[in-house]
Amino acid sequence: MEEKKRTGGRFSALAARYGYRLPKAGEERILLVGDRRVTAFGCRKILSYAPDRIALRLSRRVLSVEGSELCFQSFSVGCVTVEGVITGLRLESDGKGRAR
């Protein structure tokens, strides 16, 4: 029981079994599925929204999603999923751009 608590419970064990690591609270993680969907974990705030550009503040950086017909597919606690035709992702740290 203690072991389960320490490792994060059943879901963590299940995720680990299939080689998937769940993000910890506040941990930044970006999951890109093809060029149609991007899911950002550890999101704190929506900085701007336009159908061609979305800016999200993560824990330590700012994620910019560029493309067309962009829309928010869903919100959940600290997690935002954006769908549309994605042409670029940009991560900026404290206003100093650092593309990846």
Next chain:
Amino acid sequence: MRAGFFFAGYARLGCNASCRTEFLDLCFSLGIPYCEFAVDESGRLSLTVTRHAARRLLPLCEARGIGIEVLGEGGLFHLFYRRRRRAGLWIGSLLALLLLVLSTRFVWDVRVRGNETLEQGEVEAVLSACGFGVGSYIPAVKTEVLETRVTLVSDRIAWISVVLDGTVARVQILENHPAPEEPAVTRPANLVATADGQIESIELLRGNCLVHVGQAVRRGELLVSGLYDSQTVGYRYTRAAGRVIARTEREISVRIPHVTLQRDYGEEKILEIEVIFFGFSIKIYKSTGNLPTTCDIIKTETVPEPLGLSDLPLSWRVTRARPYVEREVTLTPEEALGLAEAELEGELSSLSRDATLLQKEITVQESPDATVLLCRATVLCDIARQVEFEISGERPG
């Protein structure tokens, strides 16, 4: 539209391009679920949230200066709320609910098992005579009393069990099979020929046979005697029984007159339409006006089978009138012959119930006013008939 949104009630919210980021950030920070996210050409954002979420969002947006507007509302609650003034709808729903509740207290169907010679309708008629049937009020049904009453009323039902399974009455019966009345074997009888013929076979049960296979006999001739005469023990008598199968001839005549009456039917007219529900009949249409002097009345009862449910106690009966005019028509010889042949076939088929047809010889007689078919049929049949006789004096020992 998600089903959850419909049942919880939903509101469609919209905001201008200038404040959509703030609005989305507010939704994100509150964790508000939404659907149907859309942005139009002018940049105006619209999305659908639950009514509860909309009630939370509206004051917060107002406090933060985010201009949003409610574009529309919907959902189950809203649907009922908008129709709150339609009294007919509510009364109808209430009546339907009442009917649904009350319908469980009435018999919907009667299913009879165990009947061999009795028809289901006959058993239902007996039950109906005892005050039970489709539409009976279940709490008032006393099955023990009903079972006793049915056995008293009907001679053909020896035993009955009525079990109420919900709204279905399962009726199990045992029929009464009275023993066939045996003729008094003590009364002596002979077997006598009922027609002329040549004997083909004899199945003797009792009696003194006086004929043999191949013998030609005449109508009224003694075939099997019920009397035995003996030089040693005197005479004794019995009731002769058995079958004597003989080849006999029967004559059938069919006459079709050339001038006959024929009915010319006019257009049908609906007289009445009745809805029968739980055995009660409600007239929903009745025609006014006089009926023609000559017409056929046809009643058609239709039982609907919605979704394959054939046991619903609901049906409708339509009564139609088919007026006709009788007029004389003259048949051609060919038409008359066709009719005569059809009638002769009917006669021959009715003959085959107690006889086997071996051969037939048909003669056509045509006269100016009628066509006559004479048929001589050769058949195999039982020609023996019991004829009782009296014994006078004391029976010898």
